[in-house]
Amino acid sequence: MAQQDVLIIGAGPTGLVLALWLHKQGITVRIVDVSEGPARHSRALVVHARILELYRQLDLVDELQACGYQLPATNLWVEGQHRAHIQMSDVGKELTPYPYILMIPQDDHERILENKLQSLGVLVERGTEFLQYVDRGSSVIATLRRKIDGSETACEAAYIVGCDGSHSAVRHNIGVKYEGETYAPxxxxxxxxxxxxxxxxxxxxxxxxxxxxxxxxxxxxxxxxxxxxxxxxxxxxxxxxxxxxxxxxxxxxxxxxxxxxxxxxxxxxxxxxxxxxIHHRVAEKYHENRAFLVGDAAHIHSPVGGQGMNTGIMDAINLAWKLATVIKSPNMNKESQKKLLDSYETERRAFALNVIGTTDHGFTVLTDQGFFSRLLRNWIIPYFVPFIMKFHFGRTRIFRGVSQLVCTYRGSPMSQIAVGSEKIQPGDRLPWAKTESSDNYSTIHIVSWQLHVYGDQRPDLEKWCSAHSVQLTVFEWDQHHGKVGFKKDAAYLLRPDQYIAGIYEGASIASSLSDYFSSHGLAF
Missing domain, CATH: 3.30.70.2450 (Alpha-Beta Plaits)
Incomplete structure (x- = not known):
C-alpha cells in the first residue's frame, strides 16, 4: 500500500497546480485522473492577472505568455450595430506586472502545467478512477481502479483532495450537499x-x-x-x-x-x-477531516468574466501552503492545525459566493428576456461602460474585479485584526509597487513566509527573520510606496501565497511577529 502526503484526484488545472505547489514545498504527492489526457474540448480560455502573479512562484509565466494571446480590446454589437469599443491592453498597468487578459486554451494550459510537473519527477497517473476512501483518523485509504484492466489498488495518504470537477466523486464520498440552480439556456x-x-x-x-x-x-x-x-x-x-x-x-x-x-x-x-x-452551485463545506474539495468540486458558476478556472487555481494555492505547513510541522498542536486548515474554507468559500453572485447577475443580464435586462444590455451598458473606462477610477475598478486582484481575506482567522481604515490591510493581496530602484514583486518567486519593510532596515528584524527562517527584504522608501498605500518603516508579513498576514509598526515589531506565529501555533 503506497503512502503519500497528499493524494490528488483530478488532473485539471486545479489538481496540477495543487501538485506543483505542494511539491515545491517538499510534500510528496500522488495525482490520478480517470481521463487519458487533457480535455480536447476545453471551455476555459482566460488566465487572469492574479494567477500570472502567483505563477511567478514556479517560473511558469514566460511559457504561458509565449503560448497565449493578449486580448487588445473587445467590442459590443447590438442588433447588428457597433455600440462600443473597449480597450483592454495595459488597462491595469498601475496595478500589476500583467495588466491584460491572457487568452490560452485550457488544454494548452494543462499541458504546460503537466509538463512542468513531469519535469520535477511527478507523473499524472492517467486512466485511474477513484472509487472511495475511508478516513482512518491519522490517514485516509483510497481505493483506485485502473481502467485498462479493472484492477483495484489501495493508496494511503495523509490527506485526499478532490479536484475532480462538478460531479466530484470525492464530494459524493464525503456526503456534502452541492446546492444551487441550473439555467435553462x-x-x-x-x-x-x-x-x-x-x-x-x-x-x-x-x-x-x-x-x-x-x-x-x-x-x-x-x-x-x-x-x-x-x-x-x-x-x-x-x-x-x-x-x-x-x-x-x-x-x-x-x-x-x-x-x-x-x-x-x-x-x-x-x-x-x-x-x-450552466450551473451556479457551491458546496456546503469544503472539507471534512482529511478530505478537501477544490475548484469545480467545490463551486461552479457561469462563464461570465472567465472566473471559474481562475477561482479554482487560487483555491489550490491557498490550500497548498496550509497543507504543507501542517504536514511539515508534526509538533503543531491539533487546535492550531484545525484552525489553519479550517481557514481554507473560510477564505475560499466566501470568495466563491461573491464570484457566484457577480457572475449570476452578469449571466442574467445577458440572457434574461425581461424588459429591464433588455434595457441594460441594449442601451445602458453599451454607453455606460465605455464612458467609465475613460476614467482611471473606472478602469482600475473593473480590472481589479475581473482579474481577481480584488480578492481579500480581511477578517480571516489567519489575518491580523485590522486597525483603522487604511488603504492596505491584513488579508489583502500584496500591492505591486515598482520604482526606479526596486520592484517589490521581485521576491515572490519563493513559496514561504516573508517580511517586507518599506523604509529603514532594523537590526532586530534581521535577527528575528534569520532565527525564524523568514526572508526579509528592505525596500528603500520611495514616494510611490506611499501612493500605493504602504507606510514608511512599517513591516508587512506575507503568507506563502503572498497575501498580507499582518502589518507592524513601532519599536516592538519583532515581539509582535513572535506573538503572531505563537498564537497560530506556527513554529519555524
Missing part, C-alpha cells in the same frame, strides 16, 4: 477558423454580439482567424431547470443560421463543437 462553444475576408469581427479583438435576445461571444486566442465562438440557445419559459434535466441534442448545423444572422461569419473550418448547461 444551453451554451454551445465552437473552435473554428474563418475565411480570409474583410469581416470586422476578425481583427484580433473580442466581440460580444447581441441579436434577438441571444448572444454570441467571439474570442481570438492564437491569431485573428482562429477563434472560439460561444453562444446560447434560449428556450421559452422558465430560465431555470433541474440539474438532472438532460439537454437536447444540438449540432453545429442547428446553430449555424443564428451564427450567420448575428455575425455573418464565413467559416473555413470547424475543429470541434460542444454544448453544455
Amino acid at each position: 444551453l451554451f454551445y462553444i465552437v473552435d473554428l477558423e474563418a475565411e480570409d475576408d474583410e469581416s470586422p469581427l476578425f481583427n484580433g479583438e473580442g466581440h460580444l454580439r447581441i441579436q434577438d435576445d441571444k448572444f454570441t461571444m467571439l474570442l481570438p486566442f492564437s491569431d485573428s482567424r482562429h477563434v472560439r465562438l460561444v453562444g446560447t440557445i434560449i428556450p421559452d419559459g422558465d430560465q431555470k431547470v433541474d440539474m438532472s434535466t438532460p439537454h437536447p441534442d444540438v449540432t453545429f448545423e442547428d446553430v449555424l443560421p443564428d451564427i450567420k444572422k448575428s455575425s455573418g461569419l464565413m467559416i473555413k473550418k470547424v475543429n470541434w463543437f460542444s454544448t453544455y448547461r
Whole structure:
C-alpha cells in the first residue's frame, strides 16, 4: 500500500497546480485522473492577472505568455450595430506586472502545467478512477481502479483532495450537499477558423454580439482567424431547470443560421463543437477531516468574466501552503492545525459566493428576456461602460474585479485584526509597487513566509527573520510606496501565497511577529 502526503484526484488545472505547489514545498504527492489526457474540448480560455502573479512562484509565466494571446480590446454589437469599443491592453498597468487578459486554451494550459510537473519527477497517473476512501483518523485509504484492466489498488495518504470537477466523486464520498440552480439556456462553444475576408469581427479583438435576445461571444486566442465562438440557445419559459434535466441534442448545423444572422461569419473550418448547461452551485463545506474539495468540486458558476478556472487555481494555492505547513510541522498542536486548515474554507468559500453572485447577475443580464435586462444590455451598458473606462477610477475598478486582484481575506482567522481604515490591510493581496530602484514583486518567486519593510532596515528584524527562517527584504522608501498605500518603516508579513498576514509598526515589531506565529501555533 503506497503512502503519500497528499493524494490528488483530478488532473485539471486545479489538481496540477495543487501538485506543483505542494511539491515545491517538499510534500510528496500522488495525482490520478480517470481521463487519458487533457480535455480536447476545453471551455476555459482566460488566465487572469492574479494567477500570472502567483505563477511567478514556479517560473511558469514566460511559457504561458509565449503560448497565449493578449486580448487588445473587445467590442459590443447590438442588433447588428457597433455600440462600443473597449480597450483592454495595459488597462491595469498601475496595478500589476500583467495588466491584460491572457487568452490560452485550457488544454494548452494543462499541458504546460503537466509538463512542468513531469519535469520535477511527478507523473499524472492517467486512466485511474477513484472509487472511495475511508478516513482512518491519522490517514485516509483510497481505493483506485485502473481502467485498462479493472484492477483495484489501495493508496494511503495523509490527506485526499478532490479536484475532480462538478460531479466530484470525492464530494459524493464525503456526503456534502452541492446546492444551487441550473439555467435553462444551453451554451454551445465552437473552435473554428474563418475565411480570409474583410469581416470586422476578425481583427484580433473580442466581440460580444447581441441579436434577438441571444448572444454570441467571439474570442481570438492564437491569431485573428482562429477563434472560439460561444453562444446560447434560449428556450421559452422558465430560465431555470433541474440539474438532472438532460439537454437536447444540438449540432453545429442547428446553430449555424443564428451564427450567420448575428455575425455573418464565413467559416473555413470547424475543429470541434460542444454544448453544455450552466450551473451556479457551491458546496456546503469544503472539507471534512482529511478530505478537501477544490475548484469545480467545490463551486461552479457561469462563464461570465472567465472566473471559474481562475477561482479554482487560487483555491489550490491557498490550500497548498496550509497543507504543507501542517504536514511539515508534526509538533503543531491539533487546535492550531484545525484552525489553519479550517481557514481554507473560510477564505475560499466566501470568495466563491461573491464570484457566484457577480457572475449570476452578469449571466442574467445577458440572457434574461425581461424588459429591464433588455434595457441594460441594449442601451445602458453599451454607453455606460465605455464612458467609465475613460476614467482611471473606472478602469482600475473593473480590472481589479475581473482579474481577481480584488480578492481579500480581511477578517480571516489567519489575518491580523485590522486597525483603522487604511488603504492596505491584513488579508489583502500584496500591492505591486515598482520604482526606479526596486520592484517589490521581485521576491515572490519563493513559496514561504516573508517580511517586507518599506523604509529603514532594523537590526532586530534581521535577527528575528534569520532565527525564524523568514526572508526579509528592505525596500528603500520611495514616494510611490506611499501612493500605493504602504507606510514608511512599517513591516508587512506575507503568507506563502503572498497575501498580507499582518502589518507592524513601532519599536516592538519583532515581539509582535513572535506573538503572531505563537498564537497560530506556527513554529519555524
